[in-house]
Amino acid sequence: MNPLKVYNSYSREKEVFTPIIAGHVGMYVCGPTVSGESHLGHARPFITFDVVYRYLLHLGYKVRYVRNITDAGHFEEEGREAEDKISKKAVIEKLEPMELVQKYSNLFHWAMLRFNNLEPSIEPTATGHIVEQITMIEEIIAAGYAYEVNGSVYFDVKKYAEKYPYGKLSGRVIDDLLETTRELENQDEKKNKQDFALWKSASPEHIMRWKSPWGVGFPGWHIECSAMSAKYLGDQFDIHGGGMDLQFPHHESEIAQSMICNHKMPARYWLHNNMITINGKKMGKSYNNVIKLSELFTGSHALLAQAYSPMTVRFFILQTHYRSTLDFSNDALQAAEKGLKRLWDAYKELQHLAFDPLKERDIQTEDLFYAYCREMDESMNDDFNTAKALAHMFSLVNHINSFKSGVLEKKTMSAECFAYVKEQFASYIENVLGLKNEDELELDKLKGVLDLLADIRKESRAKKDYATSDKIRNQLQQLGILMKDEKDGKVSYGFE
RNA sequence: GGUUCCGUGGCCGAGUGGCUAGGCAGAGCUCUGCAAAAGCUUCUACAGCAGUUCGAAUCUGCUCGGGACCUCCA
CATH class of the missing domain: 1.10.730.10 (Isoleucyl-tRNA Synthetase; Domain 1)
Structure with missing residues (x-):
């Protein structure tokens, strides 16, 4: 039997999986942003990594599976406005941000349950870890790899890249990034275009806001995962998973933050699932x-x-x-x-x-x-x-x-x-694989009735009373229940 | 434009250089009062061109086509 091998996006090779602590696995998977209803594309990583989790358990590992809920609404930059996804949606739906987050978290959990996904060991929320994120940002500033401008804090990618291989995970070259990065809001605040936000100052109308050493604001997108994974899995853990589209800039930035704070690659194995396409x-x-x-x-x-x-x-x-x-x-x-x-x-x-x-x-x-x-x-x-x-x-x-x-x-x-x-x-x-019989509940209720009908069909067939036997089968079929005559004379049934 | 991945039979999809992938659909047969299910048999393949090799879907080069990332994204 060959040992378990996993494709590590970081090395771009299949590697034999060896956990840091024998018999134990720490796994972090980027969870949903609960600002809207999940779609088919979102289902893939959670089913993929559910099977990874299940298989590791199957192999006998003790696994701590952490999957976050992004409820702080990292800002998105659409057009010229810097926006907070959750804030914006909350205004549209006339809900408290946390009310909105609750609604979509519930929907997400409902879908996970229906998919028969096991619950993660810990499901931390970004809003529940503002303190940890602020602490981490302070450490990065102290180390000299972040700077404050007008109440916002940015990570100094250029300085980081002088010592560390920024871009290795996603196969990016830092100078190319300079060339291709598009004009964005507040770009002039940054020393360099590749820099990313650790903390953003909140405008007065921004409804999700917390106090920080740099004024009232909200955390940048990448810092939550770094803070929460380190808190629950340690400075370095075994597996970090997520969709391929998160490789850059999200995971790349996570690595940079963690390297400065914890002086270690946060994860040993980076696993990325591919996308679901529709008409290509x-x-x-x-x-x-x-x-x-x-x-x-x-x-x-x-x-x-x-x-x-x-x-x-x-x-x-x-x-x-x-x-x-x-x-x-x-x-x-x-x-x-x-x-x-x-x-x-x-x-x-x-x-x-x-x-x-x-x-x-x-x-x-x-x-x-x-x-x-x-x-x-x-x-x-x-x-x-x-x-x-x-x-x-x-x-x-x-x-x-x-x-x-x-x-x-x-x-x-x-x-x-x-x-x-x-x-x-x-x-x-x-x-x-985590598949389950979806008929079971219905079957329980109907079993007695169907057994009876199956029995009557069997008897009428024995008497060559096909009018009765066909009536039973045909009418059941209209209800979506298939009755079948087996070789051994028994009559079985199932749902279409 | 930069980086990168991919192009497999009607559809979806595995594929480590030589051994049936598999699922769905199609055709024929068997079983059956009819049907369903199942089994057996069977038809469609490796984008194109050239090269390496005893041998290539699998390696190399080129051509054509498509996707992803480079901005929020699972």
Whole structure:
């Protein structure tokens, strides 16, 4: 078995994963800015890193998973106005900033729950760590790498770059940045265009504001992650994750801040997921092509022919490697929905398979089963290749169904092999990939009724009373419940 | 313009130089009162050109096309 390897954006290579403290992993993932409703694009990193988290747990690591909530509203510079996203939205929606933040945090958590994402160990908020951020800024000023202008504080990138490799993570050359940086508001305050804000002075109408040694203002965007990751995971931790679009300037700046304050690279491994595209273009607000999660779950979007369940979306995302772009379309989601159903049906079937000590063992098939199981582990160890792991699971699906259809003779595998395959399959589908049966609740309620109907159908078929049997099946089908006659004479059912 | 990634069959997507990726869709067959499901068989591939090699989707070069980042962004 190969050890776990992860692609480190910083070195641009796959590296064997070795935690700082054996058996323990500290992981920080950039969380959402809760100034609006999450869309499909936002779902990807949180599902990606949920699987990373789950797999590390699966491997036996004790993991502290920190994912922040950005509720302080880092300023965005749209046109000429420097704006605070949350402030601005709060005014539009006539809400207190914290009321707005609460609303979208709740929505975010609701979506995470539906995706069956595990909760992070700690979910710190930027507004809850203003003191830590101010302290960190003071340290950077004391070290001589930041300066104050008119109540704002900027990080001196040029000075930093003289000693440290600013731009290494994102593959940027500092002189190029000088050339290409666009004219922005208050640019004249900065010594150099590449400098970024640690603290911004708040104008009187700005509603999110805190006192600081430099006057009333609010923190810059990058400092929150540096402050919170260091507080909960230490000066240096194992994994830092986030979307590829955060590589620059966000993560690059995080590194710079932490290097000055803590004299260490904050994270050993930088993991970045790629974007979700739609018609080949990145899904994002600025492109006006987002599909909100609520629209996805209800099917209320022009591009969607139907509603798609959270598990379908999760499966859809996991069918692609996290570092590849994933192109969205209605057809692709429809394919995912059917694929997931096939996977889950086989999983249910597997649970009913059992060995028969009277039959001769089929060593060849056993070996095949063991090989697929091993390949699942190998795939995940190769930079969390869920797409490949799923392909091997589908190979198992094919064989499981062969037992069912009689192509492979039933019960010819040893008890050990059956037990192992069952455990491995269950462990992957439920624990590692985090998929769950969405029918379960409904099934509980309807089970008794459906069992009865299945029984009546069975009886009427035995009497060749097809009028009755067809009536049962056809009317149930209209309700979205499929009744199937199995080979052994039983009648089974499932939801479409 | 700078940096960088990618172009795989009808669609989505894995791919370590030689071994079936996989899912969805299509065709035929088996099972079946009909159906569904499943199984078996099967059709479509590696953007183009040139090179390295016994052998390339996989390495190199060029051409064409597309994306991402360089500004908020998951």
